[in-house]
Amino acid sequence: MRTPxxxxxxxxxxxxxxxxxxxxxxxxxxxxxxxxxxDRDPPDVGALLSPAAAAGRTADQIAALxxxxxxxxxxxxxxxxxLGLAYLQEAxxxxxxxxxxxxxxxxxxxxxxxxxxxxxxxxxxxTLAAARHDFAGALxxxxxxxxxxxxxxxxxxxxxxxxxxxGRYSEGIAAYQDMVDLRPDLASYARIAYARELxxxxxxxxxxxxxxxxxxxxxxxxxxxxYYQLGELLFGSGRIAAAEQAYxxxxxxxxxxxxxxxxxxxxxxxxxxxxxxxxxxPTS
Numbered sequence: 165m166r167t168p169x170x171x172x173x174x175x176x177x178x179x180x181x182x183x184x185x186x187x188x189x190x191x192x193x194x195x196x197x198x199x200x201x202x203d204r205d206p207p208d209v210g211a212l213l214s215p216a217a218a219a220g221r222t223a224d225q226i227a228a229l230x231x232x233x234x235x236x237x238x239x240x241x242x243x244x245x246x247l248g249l250a251y252l253q254e255a256x257x258x259x260x261x262x263x264x265x266x267x268x269x270x271x272x273x274x275x276x277x278x279x280x281x282x283x284x285x286x287x288x289x290x291t292l293a294a295a296r297h298d299f300a301g302a303l304x305x306x307x308x309x310x311x312x313x314x315x316x317x318x319x320x321x322x323x324x325x326x327x328x329x330x331g332r333y334s335e336g337i338a339a340y341q342d343m344v345d346l347r348p349d350l351a352s353y354a355r356i357a358y359a360r361e362l363x364x365x366x367x368x369x370x371x372x373x374x375x376x377x378x379x380x381x382x383x384x385x386x387x388x389x390x391y392y393q394l395g396e397l398l399f400g401s402g403r404i405a406a407a408e409q410a411y412x413x414x415x416x417x418x419x420x421x422x423x424x425x426x427x428x429x430x431x432x433x434x435x436x437x438x439x440x441x442x443x444x445x446p447t448s
Contacts, residue, residue, distance in 0.1 A: 287319065
């Protein structure tokens with residue numbers, strides 16, 4: 165079993181689950197779950213809470229938003245919120261903490277212009293609080309976002325992450341269950357997979373990650389990440405051939421992505437092929 169910090173560390177939140185937490189509802193009941201209401205789901209919020217992140221994917225978006233703000237759209241609260249979310253995505257991908265400072269400034273400006281129904285900025289502030297280990301603050305922002313947009317799944321993810329970090333596991337599980345019921349996507353399935361693994365239900369974790377690979381179609385990087393995580397679960401269970409297949413799928417979806425290649429190197433090493441393993445590992 166892997167230690168905490170695998171799937172949700174990529175979200176910027178290291179969960180500290182313990183064995184013995186109640187298990188989620190069977191995933192068979194989720195396969196036919198209705199799609200989430202697309203009422204106010206901005207793509208930026210979904211990307212922010214998705215566990216996969218790739219450096220450089222938000223640079224163009226940041227530049228475009230900055231240009232629009234300079235060209236006279238500076239009092240548009242939506243632009244400030246979008247820029248704040250983009251800064252947070254870049255902070256995750258690049259591990260550059262200066263983007264957190266930038267995000268805080270523009271998110272506060274967005275809320276100053278509109279605090280009544282500014283769901284995007286609320287999620288951004290909650291994510292920022294969690295990144296700074298202010299989990300009580302993250303929980304408060306997540307609940308505010310849920311109140312503004314009760315049919316959105318991403319607020320549940322933020323709430324669940326904060327609750328787990330605060331040691332309130334049963335409530336966190338309920339939030340995650342709500343999240344996957346509303347929107348069965350990469351962000352929700354990944355959280356369930358990681359929680360199931362840490363509660364000792366490795367078979368259930370594998371099932372959840374298989375479902376995650378089926379919905380990780382937003383980008384090649386998302387697919388590569390999901391297949392890598394599936395491979396890790398299978399490898400840890402001793403299912404070497406199945407793990408190799410998962411890593412290979414990830415490498416095919418995103419050629420050059422280091423994660424599946426590292427997985428394939430582990431397969432070669434496990435089979436005693438040290439030279440082949442060394443050739444798999446990216447050099448840059």
